[in-house]
Amino acid sequence: MNEIDRRERAGRVAARESANRLVVMLTLTAMLGVVALLVTGSLARSATQANGTVSLSKTKLGEVLVNSKGFTLYMFSRDKNGKSSCSGSCAKFWPPYLLHGKATAGSGVRASLLGTTRRSNGSMQVTYKKHPLYGFALDKKAGQTNGEGNVAFGGKWHAVSAKGTAVVKAPTPSTTTPTTPTPYPYP
Secondary structure (H helix, E strand, C coil): CCHHHHHHHHHHHHHHHHHHHHHHHHHHHHHHHHHHHHHHHHHHHHHHEECCEEEEEEECCEEEEECCCCCECEEECCCECCECCCCCHHHHHCCECEECCCCEECCCCCHHHEEEEECCCCCEEEEECCEECECCCCCCCCCCCCCCCCEECCEEEEEECCCCCEECCCCCCCCCCCCCCCCCCCC
16 A cells, blocks of 8 residues: 555544544534423423413512412513513513413402403413513512513513502602792802
């Protein structure tokens, strides 16, 4: 075997090894992607699908509607006629409160105001006084109200009161001290 044949053979072996590494890397990447998708989907479903119980709980905003795990429920100003206007990336940040079965009223909630609406993907979303209800991805613990007053996805988000209206943050009191008027307009 001459030098040229050896070099060609070594080149083919190196090319095969490189192709094998590429196939292994692509397979591992695809498997990791599938696992991540399954885990993310499972977490998203567990965060948004529940038994549909809506209760009232005390927060720093006062009493607001919460889901079965005590997380604040929000309404979106763009929703009209009981239909959700939040889907796609909006629903990732503001997961709709979905259920299987019938919505139930917990303590402090009027059952007559509870209902459901069918989303564009066919799932059922809990409503209160015809407002579709959502969680907020940045509320990490029960009782948090991090979504209150946010403007996102073309509308404003508010926690929901027992009456089915938006809970608005109370303005912070002013810290300025009153001044007494002087008898002359200029010093």
